[in-house]
Amino acid sequence: MRGGEAIIESLKRMGVDIIFGYPGGQLIPFYDMLYDAEMDHILVRHEQCAAHAADGYARASGKVGVCIATSGPGATNLVTGIAAAYMDSSPIVAITGQVTSNLIGNDAFQEADIIGITMPITKHSYQPKDPDLIPSVIKSSFEIAGSGRPGPVLIDVPKEVQEKELSIFDDNMISTPGYNPTIKGNIKQIKKAKNLIKQSKKPLILAGGGVIISDATDELKQLSEMINAPVITSLLGKGVIDETDPMALGMLGMHGRKVANDSINKSDLLIAVGTRFSDRTTGKLEDFLPNTKVIHIDIDPAEIGKNVEVDLPIVGDAKNILSSLIDSLNDYESNYSAVKWSNSLKSMKNEFYPRYSYDDVPLKPQSVIKEIGDALTADSIVTTDVGQNQMWAAHFFDTQKPRKFISSGGLGTMGFGLPTAVGAKVACPDDPVLTITGDGGFLMVCQELSTIKEYDTPVIVAILENKTLGMVYQWQNLLYNKRYSQTILDKNPDFVKLSESFGINAERITQPGETKIAVKKAIKDNEPIVLDIVVDKNECLPMVPPGAGINEMLGEYKLEKDT
Amino acid sequence: MVNENHIISTLVENKPGVLQKIAGLFTRRGFNIESITVGESEVENLARMIIVVNGDKKTLEQVIKQLSKLVDVIKIKNLTSNAVQRELCLIKVNIADAKSRSEIIQYCDIFRAKIVDICEESLIIEFTGDIEKLDAFLKLLKGYGIKKLSRTGLTAMSRGI
Structure with missing residues (x-):
């Protein structure tokens, strides 16, 4: 067995049946061996999209996504996708070709120090110079990428290593004694948490993407109901709880729901689970939780106390800790104050529910999101791009299940929506997949329509076309003198x-009601389609201006209930 | 919170790229390295790094937590209190005349420094000790003219067990 074949065989043993990639000079041996192998390969049209697609695949399925690119420019094109996955703790394994070992360091053709370049944005990396190491490197990469706080791992494989014969296929040649993520929560800390919860009159839960990664959504809901703590989420936490549930108050943050932003500082106890208190979530830190006790549950100890001072840290896996916490609360008696508190927030949620019933032309983007939401099923996956389209989607679309809302939270990568939709569709072929994107972000990756055509991936592309780079335009309007x-x-x-030239059906939408019909039809037809939805240059409000406290929201939507 | 120097001892995999990973982490997170020394440890294939970092308590906590996340880092210990600290230093000092030469030799005796090279115009002193002592020694030598100074950075080891 040669090195390249060992890569394929090892991937198979890790349960991989599909990879996203783009060939190149230093990967010709690998691609030659792939030619006969039982391994599906999606040829993306730009390496960045291979990384994004692997990321989308990972987020939709919970499995490790795999992408592959050649040395030099192929590898550097992966960087944005790797960084996006790193910031949002998404497990991907990125494999790159490298020039032959004897040329490394000589500025050879298409040589780049991709290990060095990606060091700050990978959890770990390997450069096997001996083909015998390949099985172990791949096994270890999958373990590291997929466990603890997940993240990308890069494997840089010199060309000759792909060609050389292995002397033995052994996947236990590498040990990582320095890698021991904490899973179980400290019993003493859980006991303390129990006491804080018992004393609390206004408990609130802030849930992030970690809850989804840990598959702890049931436990979270159970705890929330048990102690009458309504749930607010970060952007990546969308789907932790069914957002149509009365106890789900929606997203917190710069473009959060008013009830979430207003209630967080009023709580006397915040249980933060699997979230890292990013600046877009907290607003001005000095004004964040001035009088609230904070329990922070996270698998990454470095996230605890990094941004927000915490009263009680519990390091470990969210599912494990939440179920221990629930067990320890078996003698919990619901207290009147907490019931009253959660009821008041439930009614506040209704009172401040966003108004959607616009009939304006040009279409209001908010109403388009509403129509999309009406057309999609609870199992549908929505990916977003970055900017206004993302925030409209996050704010006005109710996500009902985990792993159904995929967005670039930490890195905020434009061009993320379309390729991650491809990855998500590959991971979940039975679920409708729709990407909400803008004209700016779509143009960055529109070549992927070619990938969609080739593999007949039935992705619905909803472009909110407002002929601006909307979020920056909005800031210029509000904060930079227009x-x-x-x-x-x-x-x-x-x-x-443009879409038709790729061989993909497309439709321009300008009138209220058309989006819903078009999305429903696309789901039924199960064919890729591009919807060019012409929308108003509308502001994404309400918004917490930069540097302001989380409850100082600017602008309001009309306070009418959903019609 | 006050900024202080903290000494962190880390046991790391002894392989290419590890120093770069650690140095990169410090740059990226805005931590200030005062000094870093690396060498083999008592365990085969593992190296020990002694890092002196300047910052407040919160920074120190983040440094330790972020370092722990690196797969190549096996063990971390904060040595700031109760550790033997040493630095080795080579100092080339000007010799103006016979008087200053004998003075320098006397200072070396007092500070238990060794003269390892000597010629008409200068001599090289090897000094080992803790930082305060070294600073005091350098202050005395300054008047004679220090031509070259080469410091290894601090290395340290916990006292007792």
Whole structure:
């Protein structure tokens, strides 16, 4: 067995049946061996999209996603995708070709120090110079990528290593004594948490993506109901709880729901689970939780106390800790104050539910999101791009299940929506997949329509076309004296014709009601489609201006209930 | 919170790229390295790094937690209190005349420094000790003119067990 074949065999043993990639000079041996192998391969049209697609695959399935690119430019094109996965703790294994070992360091053709370049954005990396190490390297990479706080691992394989014969296939040649993520929560800390919960009159839960990664959504709901603590989420926490549930108050943060932003500082106990208190979530730190006790549950000890001072840290896996906590609370008697508190928040949620019933033309993006939500099923996966489209989707769309809302939270990568939708669709072929994107982000990755065509991946692409780089435009409008520097996109191509040239059906939408019909039809037809939805240059409000406290929201939607 | 120097001892995998990973982590997170020394440890294939970092308590906590996340880092210990600390230093000092030469030799005796090379115009002193002692020694030598100074950075070991 040669090195390249060992890569494929090892991937298979890790349960991989599909990889996203793009060939190149230093990967020719690998691709030659792939030719006969039982391993599916999706040829993306830009390496960045291979990393994003692997990321989307990982987030939708909970499995490790795999992408592969050649040395030099192929490898550097992966960087944005690896960084996006790193920031959002998504498990991917990125394999890169490298120039032959004797040329490394000589500035050879298509050589780049990809290990060095990706060091700050990977959990770990390997460069096996002996083909015998390949099985162990791949096994170890999957273990590291998928366990603890997940993240990307990079494997850089010199060309000759792909070609050389292995003397033995042994996947236990590497040990990682320095890698021991804490899973079980400290019993003493859980006991202390129990006491804080018993004393609390206004408990609140803040749940992040860690709860989804840990598959702890049932436990979270159980705890929330047991102690009458309503749940607010971070962006990546969308789907932790069914957002149509009265106890789900929605997203917190710069573009959070009013009830979430207003209630957090009023709580007397915040149980934060699997979240890292990013600046977009907390607003000005000095004004965040001035009088609230905080329990922080996270698998990464470095996240505890990093941004927000914590009264009680519990390091470990969310599912493990939450179920221990629930067990320890078996004698919990519901207290009147907490019931009253959660009831008041439930009614506040209704009172401040976003108004959607716009009939305006040009369409209001908020109403388009509402129509999309009405057309999709609870099992549908929504991926977003970054900017206004993302925040409209996060704010106005109710996610009902975990792993059904996929968005670039930490890195905020434009061009993320379309390739991650491809990855998600590959992971979950039976669930409808729709990406909400903007004209800016779509144009960054529109070449992937070619991938969608080739593999007949039935992704619904909803472009909210407002002919601006909307989020920056909005900041310029609100904070920079309406000086619209480089944010007007009035020379957009005709997205319908563009899509049709790729052989993909497309439709331009301008009237209320059309989006819902088109999305429903697309789900039924199970074919890829691009919807060019012409929307108003509308602001994404309410919003917490940069530097302000989390409850100082700017602008309001009309306070009418959903019609 | 006050900024202080903290000494951290880390046991790491002795392989290429580890120093770069650790140095990169410090740069990326904005931690200040005062000094870093690396060498083999008592365990085969593991190296010991002694890192002196400047910052407040919160920074120190983050440094230790972030270092622990690196797969190549096996063990971390804060040595700031109760540790033997030493630094080795080579100092090339000017010799103006016979008087200053004998003075320097006397200072070396007092500070238990060794003269390892000597010529007409200068001599090289090897000094080992803790930082306060070294600083005091250098202050005395300054008047004669220090031509070259080469310090290894601090190494340290916990006292007792």
